[in-house]
Amino acid sequence: MQTPPYPTYAIVVAGGSGSRMNAPLPKQFLPVAGLPVLMHTLLRFHTYNPVMPIVLVLPEPEMARWQELCQLHGFQVRHSLVAGGKTRYQSVQNGLAALRIYEDGVVAVHDGVRPFVTQDIIHNAFETANELGSAVVAVALKDSIRRVTGNVSKAVNRNAYKMVQTPQCFRLPLLRRAYEQGESSQFTDDASVVEKFGHKIHLVEGSYQNIKLTTPEDMILAEAILAAERAGLLP
DSSP states (O other): OOOOSSOEEEEEEOOOOOGGGTOSSOGGGSEETTEEHHHHHHHHHHHHOTTOOEEEEEOGGGHHHHHHHHHHHTOOOOOEEEEOOSSHHHHHHHHHHTTTTOOSSEEEEEETTOTTOOHHHHHHHHHHHHHHSEEEEEEEOOSOEEEEETTEEEEEOGGGOEEEEEEEEEEHHHHHHHTTSOOOTTOOSHHHHHHHHTOOOOEEEOOTTOOOOOSHHHHHHHHHHHHHHHTTSOO
């Protein structure tokens, strides 16, 4: 896959504590096939564009641990390390600040614990955002869903809903302006920030293997996905 003719950037946000993982380490540092989850994630974007500036946003107390892991594993992917804020919104703001020397291009914001995003998904998201300003990765729901109000539940049409993933890609000037609005409890992801700013959100197809590692069961699935990829059974 050719490097895109426009500038690309990635902000990888990894601020989770891993409380639901019941593990001694934050989930972004847990090993998959011998390598910390976060390294797999950064490698996906580095593979897509080896000269792309990558900003990694981590809680400040975890930055020393990350640097030790990079040294231990001989991790050579170039990236800028930035301390996160109290909220994800503030963490993305800090990541954008690290890109302040750049004027234009397309930036991807990605969850650090989604290590299996494919090259095709990254490419399609960047291309769509470059053309339309925004591109948010999403997949259709597999299961039936119900709306719950108090003690009453009601079936709803699952075809009217999508499960949102990352990366979420935007033209860099657009995302900067959107993040100048001021924080709101309505902001659940970057798409909601940009939508509040008044820009239409365009969806691109994601993948069910692009999972967010959250629980111990996810780590079992992660090993299986990576093994299947290496065997050529998955893209």
